[in-house]
Amino acid sequence: MKKFFAALILLTLSTTTAYAKITEQQALSDERIAPYVEVTKQQGAKLLPGRYAHVKEILSRVNPAEKIYAPTAIVAEIGNFNSENNAFPSNLDVWGENLTHAYITLDTSGAVPVMKTYWANDAGEYEVFAEDFAVVMPEDNKKYAWLLASTETGEIRYFYPLNDFWFPDEWWEEDWICADGSQISLDDGTISTNGQALGTYIISDNRIVIKTPDGNRDVIYCVYNPYNESLVMTFTSGPNGMGENAGVFTEMDDAPQAPKTQAPVFKSPAPTTSKPTFPTPSTTQTTPKNDFPTFPIAKPEANIEGVWQAYMNGQQLVLQFQGNNYYIWLNGQPAEMGSFQRDGNKLIGHKSTGEAFQNTVQVDAAGKNLILTDSNNFSMTYQRVQ
Numbered sequence: 001m002k003k004f005f006a007a008l009i010l011l012t013l014s015t016t017t018a019y020a021k022i023t024e025q026q027a028l029s030d031e032r033i034a035p036y037v038e039v040t041k042q043q044g045a046k047l048l049p050g051r052y053a054h055v056k057e058i059l060s061r062v063n064p065a066e067k068i069y070a071p072t073a074i075v076a077e078i079g080n081f082n083s084e085n086n087a088f089p090s091n092l093d094v095w096g097e098n099l100t101h102a103y104i105t106l107d108t109s110g111a112v113p114v115m116k117t118y119w120a121n122d123a124g125e126y127e128v129f130a131e132d133f134a135v136v137m138p139e140d141n142k143k144y145a146w147l148l149a150s151t152e153t154g155e156i157r158y159f160y161p162l163n164d165f166w167f168p169d170e171w172w173e174e175d176w177i178c179a180d181g182s183q184i185s186l187d188d189g190t191i192s193t194n195g196q197a198l199g200t201y202i203i204s205d206n207r208i209v210i211k212t213p214d215g216n217r218d219v220i221y222c223v224y225n226p227y228n229e230s231l232v233m234t235f236t237s238g239p240n241g242m243g244e245n246a247g248v249f250t251e252m253d254d255a256p257q258a259p260k261t262q263a264p265v266f267k268s269p270a271p272t273t274s275k276p277t278f279p280t281p282s283t284t285q286t287t288p289k290n291d292f293p294t295f296p297i298a299k300p301e302a303n304i305e306g307v308w309q310a311y312m313n314g315q316q317l318v319l320q321f322q323g324n325n326y327y328i329w330l331n332g333q334p335a336e337m338g339s340f341q342r343d344g345n346k347l348i349g350h351k352s353t354g355e356a357f358q359n360t361v362q363v364d365a366a367g368k369n370l371i372l373t374d375s376n377n378f379s380m381t382y383q384r385v386q
Contacts, residue, residue, distance in 0.1 A: 021151060021152055022133070022149070022150070022151050022152065022153070022154045024110060024111040024112045024133075025111075026154075027112045027133040027149060028111060028112060030149070031328075031330075031335040031336045032147060032156075032330060032333060032335060033112065033133060033135050033147065033149060034353075035334070036135035036136060036137050036147070037111075037112055037113065037135060039135075039136065039138060040108065040113045040134070040135045040136050041108040041113060043136065043138060044106055044108060044113060044134075044135075044136050045081060045106060045108075047136050047138060047141075047144055048078055048081075048088060048104075048106060048136070048146075049078050049079055049080050049081070049088060050077075050078060050161050050162075050163070051075065051076070051077045051078075051161070051162045051205070052075065052076045052077075052078070052146070052159035052160060052161055052162060053071050053075060053159070053160045053162055053166075053205070053206040053221075053222075053223055054071065054072045054074035054075065054076055054157065054158075054159060055069050055070060055071050055072065055157060055158040055159070055160060055223060056069065056070075056072055056155070056156075056157045056158075057069055057070075057155075057156075058070040058072070058234055058244060058245065058246040059243070059244065059245045059246065060245065060246060060247065061178065061180055061182070061235070061245040061246065061247040062178065062179045062180045062247055062248075064245075068232070068246055068247075068248065069156075069158065069232075069331070070221075070223070070232045070233070070234045070246030071160075071206055071221040071222060071223045071232065071234050071246075072221060072234065073094050073095040073096070073219075073221060074092060074093070074094050074095075075092075075093040075095075075162070075205050075206070075207075076090060076091075076092055076093070076159060077090060077091045077092075077093065078090045078104055085103065086105065087103040087104060087105045087118070088103065088104040088105070088106070089101075089102075089103060090102045090103060090104045090117075092119075093205075095207060095219055095221075096219075100119055101119065101120070102117055102118060102119040102129070103117075103118045103119075103126060104116070104117050104118070105118070106134065112133045112135075113133065113134050113135060114131065114132070114133060114134065114151065115131070115132050115133075115134035115148060116128050116130070116131050116132075117129050117130040117131075130150070131150070131151045131152070132148035132149055132150055132151060132157070133148070133149040133150075133151060134146060134147070134148050134149075135147050137333075142161070142163050142164070142165040142166075143165055144161065145158055145159060145160045145161065145166075146158065146159040160223055162205055162206060165226060166223070166224060166226060167206065167224055168224075168226065171222075171224040171231070172186050172203060172208060172222065172224075172231070173186050173187060173188075174186065174231075174251050174252075175187075175251065175252040175253070176231055176233075176249035176250065176251065176252065177249060177250060177251075177252045178233075178247040178248065178249045179247070179248070180247065181194075182194070182247060182249075183195070183252065184233070184249065186201065186208070189201060189202070191208070191210055198210065198212060199211050199212035199213055206221060206222045206223060206224075207219050207220070207221055207222070208220040208222060218236065219236070220233050220234065220235060221233070221234040222234075228250075229250070229251060230248055230249060230250050231248075231249045231250075232246060232247070232248050232249070233246060233247055233249055234246040235247075302362075302363035302367060303363070303367060304321045304342075304361055304363060304370060305321050305322070305323075306320070306321060306384060306385075306386050307319070307320045307384070307385050307386035308320070308321075308370050308382035308383065308384055308385065309382060309383060309385050310380050310381060310382040310383065312380065315330060315331055316329075316330070316331050316332070317329070317330060317380070317382075318332075318385075319372070319382055324339050324340055324341060324342075324349075325337065325338070325339050325340075326338055326339075326340060326347075326349075336351060336352075337351070337352045338350055338351040338352050338357075340357075342361075345360055345361055345362060346358060346359070346360060346361075347359045347360075347361055357374070357375070358375055359372055359373060359374050359375070360372070360373040361373075367384065368383060368384050369381060369382070369383055369384070370382045370383075370384070
């Protein structure tokens with residue numbers, strides 16, 4: 001856990017190394033990338049061809065001070081590898097614009113796989129448009145997604161396959177509600193918002209294309225989460241003059257409040273025998289709090305067993321202590337694990353990567369809040385959820 005907060009969140013890379021190229025070592029220090037490097041080298045070329053929804057950080061309609069991972073207007077179609085030019089012929093389908101032909105290369109020879117996207121300039125010559133560290137996160141031949149981290153800025157994006165796992169039959173047809181109270185009903189070709197009929201719709205890939213009675217058209221971009229049956233929707237405009245925005249919607253019959261979970265996340269880590277398997281935490285996900293209460297510190301022997309959560313830069317951290325093991329999730333995805341021994345208020349141990357750490361832990365008298373401080377005096381406050 002020693003370097004978790006400094007190196008795990010790539011937001012740190014994008015803010016502290018602005019305009020500086022991200023190195024392989026920095027990418028490998030991000031626990032969202034490192035566990036998937038080897039499986040990408042082995043299976044990446046086989047899993048890359050397909051049609052994908054593109055996901056990036058977009059302004060939250062629930063809390064405009066935050067961003068969540070949500071779909072964009074882009075659908076990427078990647079063809080089979082062409083040995084003549086050592087690339088994957090591709091098309092970028094941007095809603096409302098012409099189809100853009102591109103070539104994608106996947107270089108797995110380095111410490112971290114690199115994906116480059118080429119498209120033609122005004123002179124008709126193909127040049128690099130985007131360069132990303134790229135890893136595939138697989139469970140099986142349908143349950144996988146790609147994580148892309150810009151080699152220039154560290155910005156994280158995702159590709160989610162438009163297959164029948166992520167988008168099962170009639171994934172859209174439901175009554176949906178967001179935590180801000182927005183309600184959308186999609187039923188047999190008719191769309192309603194907050195009980196008011198809006199018009200008709202058709203489904204195109206992950207897009208809900210709307211036609212109003214007066215002939216106007218609009219589009220909602222979607223990513224369905226089959227793990228918790230939620231739907232992340234991106235809108236071209238929002239309430240109170242808000243521009244492009246996104247929200248997490250749940251089925252109205254199931255819950256009145258949307259979960260914090262954003263884009264679909266995986267229940268298991270990369271398929272490898274070199275690391276233990278994460279347990280599945282049971283948490284009640286809540287709206288992040290910007291301010292934590294001050295509280296008296298309890299005795300060092302206070303119980304830390306269980307599940308704790310915190311928020312940093314709009315991202316959810318879940319920390320579980322189980323016996324002498326700990327597990328960390330970032331936005332629902334396995335991020336770090338290890339073992340420790342407790343000596344009073346000190347946690348002394350090793351990450352699963354072999355790196356040693358010594359942290360200080362403090363819990364309030366009620367056992368509801370925990371402060372974890374690393375050897376660099378960086379502190380994070382967690383709240384107990386289980």
